[in-house]
Amino acid sequence: MxxxxxxxxxxxxxxxxxxxxxxxxxxxxxxxxxxxxxxxxxxxxxxxxxxxxxxxxxxxxxxxxxxxxxxxxxxxxxxxxxxxxxxxxxxxxxxxxxxxxxxxxxxxTDGKGFVSSFKELADPAGKSMVLFGAGGASRAIGVEMALAGVKKITLVNRSEERGRELEYLFSGKLNEACGGGLEIDFVKWDSDFDIPVGTEIVVNATSIGLFPDVDARVPLNVDTLTPDMVVADVIPNPPKTNLVKDATERGCQVIDGLGxxxxxxxxxxxxxxxxxxxxxxxxxxxxxxxxx
Ligand SMILES: NC(=O)c1ccc[n+]([C@@H]2O[C@H](COP(=O)([O-])OP(=O)(O)OC[C@H]3O[C@@H](n4cnc5c(N)ncnc54)[C@H](OP(=O)(O)O)[C@@H]3O)[C@@H](O)[C@H]2O)c1
The missing domain is CATH 3.40.50.10860 (Leucine Dehydrogenase, chain A, domain 1)
Structure with a gap:
């Protein structure tokens, strides 16, 4: 047969x-x-x-x-x-x-992938997040993390226009989809950023550090990263960015771009x-x- x-x-x-x-x-x-x-x-x-x-x-x-x-x-x-x-x-x-x-x-699936790798370490519900960048990756991560329960997003971006556009989406349609109560701040990024006390999640969603600019640093005061924070970097190549190295050294839980x-x-x-x-x-x- x-x-x-x-x-x-x-x-x-x-x-x-x-x-x-x-x-x-x-x-x-x-x-x-x-x-x-x-x-x-x-x-x-x-x-x-x-x-x-x-x-x-x-x-x-x-x-x-x-x-x-x-x-x-x-x-x-x-x-x-x-x-x-x-x-x-x-x-x-x-x-x-x-x-x-x-x-x-x-x-x-960009933001959904982020949430799924985040949930392996912690529950986003009720947490406060600093989000660097206002492009496609930031938009996807902000939307899905808010739908997963994040309560506060501090959006930090170099271009004010792009940052404000995303702030408008997050505080309008996204807040509505989350049933209200989502807190959004926008900060124009023009110097090393101090992560506010009480922040639980820090995400680099810019293209800083992507090959070939592997030595580039996300402009933030690394001394304000504390071990109770989850720090994530979206850069997949190379996965060990300066932010990933700095956050690991400071005892944070870390998610790299490959994750x-x-x-x-x-x-x-x-x-x-x-x-x-x-x-x-x-x-x-x-x-x-x-x-x-
Ligand atoms: N791991 C993954 O699964 C995954 C998925 C999607 C994307 N990504 C990565 O995410 C990164 C961003 O992608 P995207 O689609 O969001 O790009 P995009 O739409 O072009 O946005 C880029 C963002 O990075 C900011 N930026 C770039 N260079 C900067 C600098 N030197 N200083 C300060 N801000 C800077 C831009 O700020 P301005 O608005 O001021 O220009 C903008 O907010 C890429 O590297 C991509 O590889 C990874």
């Missing part, structure tokens, strides 16, 4: 421009192999003007979903069939998920396959390519 054969691969991937340096494939494909799934994760260069055709192509090829990175996180929305709650609040999508009926729904990257990848795979992958396999895949 002949065995049933299936040579059809399921497809997911990442649309970006440029995209060649995006390491996501190095954590997702080993996870698929460890799960015994014959799935492929393709790193696809999609120019902004080709995005509509690329989404149509993903539909035609029956992609199970795809990640979106710069510059497509906002532009992709008009080509989708709907948005998850936090992606709608953020106005940005980094993970598209095909439903059983073929509809493509936009989700945002967040892996955790958002886990959530993406769960969305696409309905199964939970091995986070250890994924982290090792990334450590191999980053040589850490």
């Amino acid at each position: 002949s065995q049933e054969l299936n040579f059809k691969q399921e497809l997911v991937g990442c649309f970006g421009f440029p995209v060649a340096e995006n390491p996501t494939q190095a954590m997702i494909e080993p996870a698929f192999r460890a799960m015994g799934l014959d799935w492929r994760y393709l790193t696809l260069e999609v120019k902004p003007e080709d995005l509509p055709a690329a989404v149509a192509g993903a539909r035609a090829f029956g992609f199970q979903g795809f990640n979106c990175t710069i510059p497509h996180k906002v532009a992709v929305i008009e080509h989708l069939d709907g948005l998850g709650e936090s992606a709608a609040l953020m106005g940005a999508v980094n993970c598209v998920v095909r439903q059983d009926d073929g509809r493509l729904i936009g989700e945002n 967040m990257l892996v955790a958002q990848g886990v959530i993406g795979i769960e969305f696409w396959t309905g199964e939970t992958p091995d986070a250890g396999v994924m982290r090792r895949g990334l450590e191999e390519v980053f040589g850490t």
